[in-house]
Amino acid sequence: xxxxxxxxxxxxxxxxxxxxxxxxxxxxxxxxxxxxxxxxxxxxxxxxxxxxxxxxxxxxxxxxxxxxxxxxxxxxxxxxxxxxxxxxxxxxxxxxxxxxxxxxxxxxxxxxxxxxxxxxxxxxxxxxxxxxxxxxxxxxxxxxxxxxxxxxxxxxxxxxxxxxxxxxxxxxxxxxxxxxxxxxxxxxxxxxxxxxxxxxxxxxxxxxxxxxxxxxxxxxxxxxxxxxxxxxxxxxxxxxxxxxxxxxxxxxxxxxxxxxxxxxxxxxxxxxxxxxxxxxxxxxxxxxxxxxxxxxxxxxxxxxxxxxxxxxxxxxxxxxxxxxxxxxxxxxxxxxxxxxxxxxxxxx
Amino acid sequence: xxxxxxxxxxxxxxxxxxxxxxxxxxxxxxxxxxxxxxxxxxxxxxxxxxxxxxxxxxxxxxxxxxxxxxxxxxxxxxxxxxxxxxxxxxxxxxxxxxxxxxxxxxxxxxxxxxxxxxxxxxxxxxxxxxxxxxxxxxxxxxxxxxxxxxxxxxxxxxxxxxxxxxxxxxxxxxxxxxxxxxxxxxxxxxxxxxxxxxxxxxxxxxxxxxxxxxxxxxxxxxxxxxxxxxxxxxxxxxxxxxxxxxxxxxxxxxxxxxxxxxxxxxxxxxxxxxxxxxxxxxxxxxxxxxxxxxxxxxxxxxxxxxxxxxxxxxxxxxxxxxxxxxxxxxxxxxxxxxxxxxxxxxxxxxxxxxxxxxxxxxxxxxxxxxxxxxxxxxxxxxxxxxxxxxxxxxxxxxxxxxxxxxxxxxxxxxxxxxxxxxxxxxxxxxxxxxxxxxxxxxxx
Numbered sequence: 001x002x003x004x005x006x007x008x009x010x011x012x013x014x015x016x017x018x019x020x021x022x023x024x025x026x027x028x029x030x031x032x033x034x035x036x037x038x039x040x041x042x043x044x045x046x047x048x049x050x051x052x053x054x055x056x057x058x059x060x061x062x063x064x065x066x067x068x069x070x071x072x073x074x075x076x077x078x079x080x081x082x083x084x085x086x087x088x089x090x091x092x093x094x095x096x097x098x099x100x101x102x103x104x105x106x107x108x109x110x111x112x113x114x115x116x117x118x119x120x121x122x123x124x125x126x127x128x129x130x131x132x133x134x135x136x137x138x139x140x141x142x143x144x145x146x147x148x149x150x151x152x153x154x155x156x157x158x159x160x161x162x163x164x165x166x167x168x169x170x171x172x173x174x175x176x177x178x179x180x181x182x183x184x185x186x187x188x189x190x191x192x193x194x195x196x197x198x199x200x201x202x203x204x205x206x207x208x209x210x211x212x213x214x215x216x217x218x219x220x221x222x223x224x225x226x227x228x229x230x231x232x233x234x235x236x237x238x239x240x241x242x243x244x245x246x247x248x249x250x251x252x253x254x255x256x257x258x259x260x261x262x263x264x265x266x267x268x269x270x271x272x273x274x275x276x277x278x279x280x281x282x283x284x285x286x287x288x289x290x291x292x293x294x295x296x297x298x299x300x301x302x303x304x305x306x307x308x309x310x311x312x313x314x315x316x317x318x319x320x321x322x323x324x325x326x327x328x329x330x331x332x333x334x335x336x337x338x339x340x341x342x343x344x345x346x347x348x
Numbered sequence: 349x350x351x352x353x354x355x356x357x358x359x360x361x362x363x364x365x366x367x368x369x370x371x372x373x374x375x376x377x378x379x380x381x382x383x384x385x386x387x388x389x390x391x392x393x394x395x396x397x398x399x400x401x402x403x404x405x406x407x408x409x410x411x412x413x414x415x416x417x418x419x420x421x422x423x424x425x426x427x428x429x430x431x432x433x434x435x436x437x438x439x440x441x442x443x444x445x446x447x448x449x450x451x452x453x454x455x456x457x458x459x460x461x462x463x464x465x466x467x468x469x470x471x472x473x474x475x476x477x478x479x480x481x482x483x484x485x486x487x488x489x490x491x492x493x494x495x496x497x498x499x500x501x502x503x504x505x506x507x508x509x510x511x512x513x514x515x516x517x518x519x520x521x522x523x524x525x526x527x528x529x530x531x532x533x534x535x536x537x538x539x540x541x542x543x544x545x546x547x548x549x550x551x552x553x554x555x556x557x558x559x560x561x562x563x564x565x566x567x568x569x570x571x572x573x574x575x576x577x578x579x580x581x582x583x584x585x586x587x588x589x590x591x592x593x594x595x596x597x598x599x600x601x602x603x604x605x606x607x608x609x610x611x612x613x614x615x616x617x618x619x620x621x622x623x624x625x626x627x628x629x630x631x632x633x634x635x636x637x638x639x640x641x642x643x644x645x646x647x648x649x650x651x652x653x654x655x656x657x658x659x660x661x662x663x664x665x666x667x668x669x670x671x672x673x674x675x676x677x678x679x680x681x682x683x684x685x686x687x688x689x690x691x692x693x694x695x696x697x698x699x700x701x702x703x704x705x706x707x708x709x710x711x712x713x714x715x716x717x718x719x720x721x722x723x724x725x726x727x728x729x730x731x732x733x734x735x736x737x738x739x740x741x742x743x744x745x746x747x748x749x750x751x752x753x754x755x756x757x758x759x760x761x762x763x764x765x766x767x768x769x770x771x772x773x774x775x776x777x778x779x780x781x782x783x784x785x786x787x788x789x790x791x792x
Contacts, residue, residue: 209542209554209558209577209579209581210539210540210542210554210558210575210576210577211474211475211540211541211542211543211575211576211577211578212475212484212540212576212578212769212791212792213475213576213577213578213590213767213768213769214475214476214477214482214483214484214700214767215477215589215590215592215746215765215766215767215768216477216479216481216482216592216604216605216606216765216766216767217592217600217605217606217607217763217764217765217766218763218764218765218766219607227611229611234610237610262613266613266615267613270613270614270615271614272614295615299615300613300614300615303614303615303618303619304598304614304615304618305598
């Protein structure tokens with residue numbers, strides 16, 4: 001009886017313990033997700049969400065120039081004066097690690113300010129503001145704002161009381177505070193970079209102020225194409241062997257056609273998935289199935305120049321002499337000269 | 349729809365907004381066939397609102413003699429120079445001050461070492477696409493060609509070095525060109541290849557470089573300039589769009605230049621873009637040195653119809669249009685009966701580095717240059733250009749919607765690109781924003 005009770009006790013404790021562990025993990029992950037969300041947010045969106053007041057007090061959106069440019073002041077000040085510390089090729093040219101960390105931190109704070117779920121006390125916000133101003137503009141020389149302007153005055157005081165603190169020290173203190181508040185802030189910064197660069201505000205950086213433009217295709221939605229295909233075709237197209245297998249096992253015919261007469265094998269070959277091709281053939285897919293244009297998977301492999309798949313298909317019984325509706329056999333639609341498409345002619 | 353685009357453009361420009369994003373969003377919508385009609389006034393208004401909050405001042409350009417946004421549509425301002433030339437003695441004689449770690453240098457592209465330095469700077473730091481997947485990789489031969497036209501000035505090829513290491517970290521160039529704006533021929537500088545090392549982007553070197561090249565242009569008694577940019581500055585003469593014609597669709601899809609829709613097969617895409625092996629126009633052949641006079645006549649005659657276009661003489665045609673291996677290719681149609689030169693097409697070679705792809709490192713792109721059709725239909729002429737480009741192993745053929753290009757783009761399966769190119773004139777006012785089809789100028 002006592003044994004039984006002890007067991008129960010340990011089970012209960014175990015459950016409680018694992019509950020807390022799970023809770024802990026979920027908090028950690030939630031926080032990371034939150035970060036990702038912030039950092040991916042488009043900057044315009046970010047600006048919209050944050051009240052000007054709130055963002056402003058942290059010293060990030062007083063004017064709307066992109067942040068990278070705002071960081072100039074800080075970078076310039078220290079990198080110009082910091083010429084003596086190394087004889088590296090980039091002496092006096094490259095921004096120091098501190099500069100970079102500081103600008104990453106200001107960018108992080110800007111993104112975070114946009115998200116109201118992170119509550120940062122006014123006091124800390126003012127502290128950050130003061131340090132930011134010192135780091136980017138140096139000691140406060142602005143006249144004291146009138147006592148009626150409460151926030152402006154508080155900000156001015158936060159800046160002014162730091163006196164002639166050197167910019168480097170201000171940057172370090174700023175970083176300390178950010179790191180204390182958001183210990184994981186650096187984790188998100190890799191993603192942030194990407195997100196920022198693709199947002200409109202930073203086009204100027206990659207596109208340059210002048211000169212030509214690198215243009216790529218606008219990704220168009222599938223227009224006018226009224227193709228109807230089943231899940232199994234999509235799985236074959238995406239190379240998703242797991243779901244494809246599930247489909248087959250749940251009884252979907254392995255050679256089911258889409259509205260253009262293509263079997264999953266056509267899609268797998270079209271996208272170059274050798275593993276799916278193998279999988280389908282191992283499930284007795286018809287290697288010579290034709291689409292509405294009379295083309296087999298081997299035609300697809302030939303047109304799309306997928307030699308490994310073509311060779312595999314031929315080895316598994318694909319007919320190299322089979323003609324499509326235009327009278328072309330796979331060899332005729334192939335720009336390259338593949339022995340495994342030719343050999344059969346010799347045999348015949 | 350075009351009018352809407354136009355409205356939006358002038359609206360955003362007059363308000364001095366973050367127009368680039370705005371324009372792009374709207375243009376994308378207009379182009380997209382499905383959602384083309386849903387540009388409601390509401391969403392337009394919302395976009396304008398958003399942009400207002402992102403409003404950006406052009407502190408530098410507002411101080412320059414360029415068309416200002418506030419003057420748009422002000423018909424009382426005359427066409428022509430915005431400022432009169434100043435006496436040469438009043439032009440600043442010393443270079444502008446650079447931040448102290450840097451110094452000016454003049455880049456002699458004839459020197460192999462110098463040319464390699466410039467090439468490397470550009471290859472590693474020049475223009476990229478929005479997603480940083482590609483970066484222009486102008487070849488050395490191309491740079492020499494682009495920077496050494498008849499009458500070029502060495503002093504206009506300007507570099508910036510780090511004093512201590514002598515490393516080249518920034519570059520900007522000008523070349524002289526006669527450009528006609530309506531009836532006036534103006535000698536201008538074509539400004540190009542402004543490039544600042546990636547690690548120095550935050551140092552605001554670009555404005556001082558632009559000022560320095562301007563100063564050196566002024567020293568030659570030249571007071572106007574032409575340039576392009578992907579961003580909206582005060583104030584575009586015209587806004588053009590890039591179009592792309594896949595020649596090697598599989599590679600373009602593999603490297604992310606184009607995307608394969610979920611409902612489209614690679615197989616069908618490849619068939620769609622297939623081109624014949626041989627050109628079809630009788631008398632279609634490469635341009636030869638002895639064709640220069642005939643091509644010059646043909647081109648001059650053709651370019652007359654555009655509001656802004658280069659004023660090419662035979663020397664210019666010889667330099668800019670005579671084929672140079674790996675730089676520029678020109679073809680023409682010589683009538684088999686009369687031996688008259690009736691049509692002309694040309695494209696230049698501008699490869700790009702493909703960043704971070706395991707299978708491919710270079711994207712080979714042909715850019716439509718100057719084309720003239722008088723007898724051969726546009727579509728046939730340019731299809732032959734596509735055929736020769738394909739045979740020369742280009743992956744894609746790009747064209748702006750300038751001149752008559754719109755007459756063949758869609759028909760020849762060009763697709764719209766995400767890149768807009770804005771054309772600008774420095775110290776020269778054109779009263780109205782030009783339609784791309786009124787523009788006869790291609791800058792490299």
